[in-house]
Amino acid sequence: MKKNWPLWEVFVRSKNGLEHRHFGSLHAADEDMALENARDVYTRRNEGVSIWVVKSKHITASNPEHHGELFEPAQDKVYRHPTFYDLPDEVKHM
Amino acid sequence: MSEEQIKNLEQQFEARIARDEKIEPKDWMPEKYRKTHIRQISQHAHSEIVGMLPEGNWITRAPSLRRKVALLAKVQDEAGHGLYLYSACETLGVSRNELYEQLHTGKAKYSSIFNYPTITWADMGAIGWLVDGAAIINQVPLCSTSYGPYARAMIRVCKEESFHQRQGFEIMMKLANGTPEQKELAQDALNRWWWPSLMMLGPTDAESVHTEQSMKWKLKRKSNDDLRQQFIDQTVPQADLIGLTIPDPNLKWNEERGSYDFGEINWDEFWQVVKGHGPCNKERIDARVNAWNNGEWVRDAAVAYADKKATKKQRQAV
Ligand SMILES: [Fe+2]
Ligand SMILES: [Fe+2]
Numbered sequence: 128m129k130k131n132w133p134l135w136e137v138f139v140r141s142k143n144g145l146e147h148r149h150f151g152s153l154h155a156a157d158e159d160m161a162l163e164n165a166r167d168v169y170t171r172r173n174e175g176v177s178i179w180v181v182k183s184k185h186i187t188a189s190n191p192e193h194h195g196e197l198f199e200p201a202q203d204k205v206y207r208h209p210t211f212y213d214l215p216d217e218v219k220h221m
Numbered sequence: 222m223s224e225e226q227i228k229n230l231e232q233q234f235e236a237r238i239a240r241d242e243k244i245e246p247k248d249w250m251p252e253k254y255r256k257t258h259i260r261q262i263s264q265h266a267h268s269e270i271v272g273m274l275p276e277g278n279w280i281t282r283a284p285s286l287r288r289k290v291a292l293l294a295k296v297q298d299e300a301g302h303g304l305y306l307y308s309a310c311e312t313l314g315v316s317r318n319e320l321y322e323q324l325h326t327g328k329a330k331y332s333s334i335f336n337y338p339t340i341t342w343a344d345m346g347a348i349g350w351l352v353d354g355a356a357i358i359n360q361v362p363l364c365s366t367s368y369g370p371y372a373r374a375m376i377r378v379c380k381e382e383s384f385h386q387r388q389g390f391e392i393m394m395k396l397a398n399g400t401p402e403q404k405e406l407a408q409d410a411l412n413r414w415w416w417p418s419l420m421m422l423g424p425t426d427a428e429s430v431h432t433e434q435s436m437k438w439k440l441k442r443k444s445n446d447d448l449r450q451q452f453i454d455q456t457v458p459q460a461d462l463i464g465l466t467i468p469d470p471n472l473k474w475n476e477e478r479g480s481y482d483f484g485e486i487n488w489d490e491f492w493q494v495v496k497g498h499g500p501c502n503k504e505r506i507d508a509r510v511n512a513w514n515n516g517e518w519v520r521d522a523a524v525a526y527a528d529k530k531a532t533k534k535q536r537q538a539v
Binding site for chain 2: 130131132134151152153154156157160167168169171172188190191192
């Protein structure tokens with residue numbers, strides 16, 4: 128064989144009102160086939176009402192080795208959370 | 222990286238797993254973890270794919286439309302299971318083609334139960350009831366295994382398995398309550414599938430290698446012998462219920478243990494089949510290799526068509 132079918136990532140919306148969630152991946156020659164295969168592989172029991180497929184190579188992912196510089200800055204910003212602010216118990220609805 | 226740095230990373234890694242953290246594809250992992258997972262997940266995927274063959278044998282001859290749609294749906298599920306697992310395996314940096322190659326050349330193994338023939342319709346009942354039953358017992362603990370993509374695939378698989386077992390048991394039940402000939406068919410299928418199903422849960426604890434490491438990585442959560450006992454204890458009352466006899470003269474309830482004692486398993490047979498000398502090993506691999514080779518022109522045509530469409534789209538955009 129000259130060329131292998133590329134890898135696609137599959138995202139499924141379980142029902143309207145919910146976001147598309149990553150379900151897994153599959154191989155297909157083109158986007159139409161990727162959608163059809165995703166239907167057969169990931170939604171045989173009404174698991175979805177909408178499917179996105181995207182070629183895996185188009186996804187840019189953060190590197191777990193850079194976890195520190197990416198996510199640690201958020202850890203010490205307690206003032207972003209409501210519990211940081213002291214209010215008297217008498218204050219209602221806040 | 223120096224040896225000490227690697228040691229350090231390994232310790233942190235083991236600690237993460239011990240804390241029940243999941244390992245995800247891009248995380249650092251010991252080479253042995255990667256290799257062991259590629260081996261186990263791909264073996265599992267191959268088993269799902271080869272497992273379609275014995276049942277596929279009866280789709281066109283199912284005795285009613287109800288049975289036919291159920292069997293067709295079950296076999297399609299097994300294809301799905303294989304695909305979930307292959308894609309989980311590919312996240313470890315091995316390509317789908319390498320995995321197929323390993324199956325086709327015999328380098329990779331698959332569950333040896335699928336090397337037994339399906340000679341009567343009752344075998345569809347016995348497989349669903351016993352083989353899927355044993356598979357469920359093996360798979361449920363894997364839903365909480367340490368490698369994220371594997372655990373997620375297993376959760377999906379387990380959700381789908383229970384219908385497989387139920388449709389099999391229903392077939393057995395109907396046959397067991399049918400004419401004497403039908404009942405005989407059911408008993409004969411149970412006789413042939415019982416022992417291979419027990420073997421499916423793996424060699425005895427005394428003979429099984431890697432168990433300790435696998436337990437640490439949560440690739441295994443209970444020993445083979447414990448899983449086997451669980452399978453026997455849950456299956457014997459089901460056979461009693463439909464009036465079939467488990468083909469083991471030594472099977473006896475042990476009040477003290479609260480479990481069934483059972484007879485000696487023929488491990489020579491097991492190892493013979495694993496080594497390739499089962500009744501259908503060659504037939505199964507030939508079927509896979511032929512499907513792959515005969516499908517090559519279709520796969521190539523699909524790529525050619527995709528390329529043509531893409532070029533056309535590009536030209537229109539200019
Ligand atoms: Fe399965
Ligand atoms: Fe199954």
